[in-house]
Amino acid sequence: QKEVEQNSGPLSVPEGAIASLNCTYSDRGSQSFFWYRQYSGKSPELIMSIYSNGDKEDGRFTAQLNKASQYVSLLIRDSQPSDSATYLCAVIPSSRLTFGEGTQLTVNP
Amino acid sequence: DVKVTQSSRYLVKRTGEKVFLECVQDMDHENMFWYRQDPGLGLRLIYFSYDVKMKEKGDIPEGYSVSREKKERFSLILESASTNQTSMYLCASTFGVGGYGNTIYFGEGSWLTVV
Numbered sequence: 001q002k003e004v005e006q007n008s009g010p011l012s013v014p015e016g017a018i019a020s021l022n023c024t025y026s027d028r029g030s031q032s033f034f035w036y037r038q039y040s041g042k043s044p045e046l047i048m049s050i051y052s053n054g055d056k057e058d059g060r061f062t063a064q065l066n067k068a069s070q071y072v073s074l075l076i077r078d079s080q081p082s083d084s085a086t087y088l089c090a091v092i093p094s095s096r097l098t099f100g101e102g103t104q105l106t107v108n109p
Numbered sequence: 110d111v112k113v114t115q116s117s118r119y120l121v122k123r124t125g126e127k128v129f130l131e132c133v134q135d136m137d138h139e140n141m142f143w144y145r146q147d148p149g150l151g152l153r154l155i156y157f158s159y160d161v162k163m164k165e166k167g168d169i170p171e172g173y174s175v176s177r178e179k180k181e182r183f184s185l186i187l188e189s190a191s192t193n194q195t196s197m198y199l200c201a202s203t204f205g206v207g208g209y210g211n212t213i214y215f216g217e218g219s220w221l222t223v224v
């Protein structure tokens with residue numbers, strides 16, 4: 001089992017819709033969870049970090065964490081074409097920073 | 110402004126050459142990481158270091174080594190470059206791991222082509 005798995009893409013949504021990105025992890029001891037956005041040819045940039053069960057909102061982005069079920073998700077409301085990118089889930093399960101394979105999101109005007 | 114600097118952005122090397130990729134951070138971070146990123150495979154951890162002179166293997170250490178002689182510098186070494194090491198290499202650093210509020214900072218990436 002992979003340490004971090006993301007829902008397979010690519011994901012395509014119309015402008016203004018909600019995009020939902022999901023991630024599961026295997027290490028129950030994980031404490032820190034991150035969502036990164038990566039544009040083609042660029043390095044990842046941090047969107048959200050979440051450490052406690054529940055929802056965390058920041059503008060159009062909401063991260064959801066459920067440690068019992070070992071998943072973390074990212075919702076993007078009112079999706080914009082500028083949100084088109086690859087989204088990476090990252091987990092710190094001990095001393096390693098581990099990423100999922102990424103989900104490519106396309107927002108169609 | 111925090112910074113992780115990868116000095117070599119674009120390199121072309123020949124098969125069998127020894128290649129050094131340098132990463133320097135100015136945030137006094139304890140932890141540093143080297144990843145490679147290939148299409149469809151995401152970010153794969155090569156090596157990481159949680160202190161000076163300490164190193165740990167990641168998921169794909171074969172064909173690579175690292176050096177951390179000073180806290181701010183973490184070098185990735187390809188002892189004998191091969192074409193399957195053509196990739197984009199990312200360095201990252203963070204103050205602590207496993208705790209709260211430890212933002213991870215990335216360098217801009219090093220694009221290596223081995224011919």
